Amino acid sequence: MIKIGTCGFTYKHFKYFNVLEVQETFYDFVSEEKMRKWRDLSVQNNVELTIKANQIITHTYNKITYKRMQNKIGDINNYGFFKNTKEVLHALEITLNEAKFLGSRIIIFQSPSSFKPTEENIRNLKDFFSILDKNYIYGWEPRGEWYQKIEILSKIFSEINAIHVVDPFRNKPLDSSMIIRYYRLHGIGKGEVNYKYKYTDEDLNELKEYILNDKNIKSFYILFNNIYSFEDALRFKDMINKVLR
Numbered sequence: 001m002i003k004i005g006t007c008g009f010t011y012k013h014f015k016y017f018n019v020l021e022v023q024e025t026f027y028d029f030v031s032e033e034k035m036r037k038w039r040d041l042s043v044q045n046n047v048e049l050t051i052k053a054n055q056i057i058t059h060t061y062n063k064i065t066y067k068r069m070q071n072k073i074g075d076i077n078n079y080g081f082f083k084n085t086k087e088v089l090h091a092l093e094i095t096l097n098e099a100k101f102l103g104s105r106i107i108i109f110q111s112p113s114s115f116k117p118t119e120e121n122i123r124n125l126k127d128f129f130s131i132l133d134k135n136y137i138y139g140w141e142p143r144g145e146w147y148q149k150i151e152i153l154s155k156i157f158s159e160i161n162a163i164h165v166v167d168p169f170r171n172k173p174l175d176s177s178m179i180i181r182y183y184r185l186h187g188i189g190k191g192e193v194n195y196k197y198k199y200t201d202e203d204l205n206e207l208k209e210y211i212l213n214d215k216n217i218k219s220f221y222i223l224f225n226n227i228y229s230f231e232d233a234l235r236f237k238d239m240i241n242k243v244l245r
Contacts, residue, residue, distance in 0.1 A: 001218065002211065002244070003048060004237045007184060007225035014045040016234060021108065021184075021223050025098050026052040027068040032101065039102050050106040050182075050221065051099050056091035057082060057128075058111045081115050082128035096133055106137045106221070108165055108182070113144030113192065117152055129160035139182045141165035143192050150174070167192075168210060169203070179218045181211075187226040198228040204236050208243065 005017035013020055022038065024030050042049050055065055056073070060080035066072075078085035099107050115121055125140075132138060140162045146153045157164050157175045164175040165182045170192065173181060185207075187197030199207075211220055224233040 002220045002222065002240055004222045004233055004240065005047075005224075006229040006233050007052075007223045008229070011041065013230065014041045014047050016230075017047060017237065019048045019050065019221055019223070022049055022051040022098075022102065022104070025095060026055050026110070027065065029054065029071045029094050030098060035098065035101050042103065049102045049104045050108060050223075051095070051102060051104045053095045053107055053109045054091040056080065057088050057095065058109055058115070060114065081111075081121055082109075082124045084124065084127060088128075092128075092132075096136070099136060104136075106139065106163075106182070108139045108141060108184075109162075110141040110165070110184075111143060115142070116145050117149050122152070122156065125156065126160060129162060137163065137180065139163035139165040141184060147171060168207065179216070180221070181214065181217050181219070182221040183223065185222070185224045185226065185232075193225075195226045197226055199224075199226075199232045199236075201235075204232070204239055207236065208239055211240075212243065 003019035005019040005021065006013060007021040008023040009020045020042075038049060041047070055069070056079045058080060059065055061076040073090055074087040078087040080088070082088065095107060129138065138161075140160070142153065154174045162175070163178050163180055163182045164173040165184055166173050167186050168183050169185065169188050185199070186192065187194030188199070188203065189197055207222075211222070222233075222236065224236075226232065
């Protein structure tokens with residue numbers, strides 16, 4: 001199974017893709033009214049919704065990502081880095097409730113590059129994943145220095161039972177025991193993200209071959225997260241459909 005969609009969406013996206021990643025759950029807590037509209041559209045169009053976990057869990061307080069948050073809770077000094085604080089645990093509870101309401105089975109945690117592979121962070125990460133509700137599938141997208149310590153990162157994934165979420169043009173997944181791949185495509189170029197990048201046909205062909213040659217994997221989630229995500233995802237969907245006909 002290959003599911004293709006975008007990170008973030010408008011209502012028109014439900015007509016074109018079979019998976020969409022909810023981004024608003026990262027930036028703030030979402031009203032039931034808004035989620036009900038998404039859920040109804042997902043059911044009507046047979047679209048799977050995955051969600052990105054709230055930033056209070058993963059990101060320490062900052063003036064960039066948190067500027068969109070209207071519903072701050074508790075002490076902002078207790079936010080982020082999977083810490084065992086009442087604020088993080090409350091945000092986790094809300095994220096799980098949102099996933100349940102939306103009918104989502106996959107929840108993605110994306111940590112910032114400031115979340116480094118220190119002993120404290122590794123301990124908090126493992127402890128956090130050990131308490132998660134087993135009714136859901138979880139993915140973790142690390143950024144920054146973790147890829148300079150591949151052995152440590154690989155060992156962590158062998159212990160936390162989570163999908164290694166990656167951009168396949170930048171890193172290869174380490175969770176060899178998982179039967180699901182979850183790719184978030186942030187554009188090719190310098191740095192870890194290049195949202196202004198538009199994928200070429202050659203890029204998409206390379207991605208297609210990479211996926212089709214990954215024989216042990218049963219499910220692929222391909223989520224485009226660039227400015228041209230709608231157009232690029234639609235082109236890739238057409239490309240894959242021609243192969244699978």
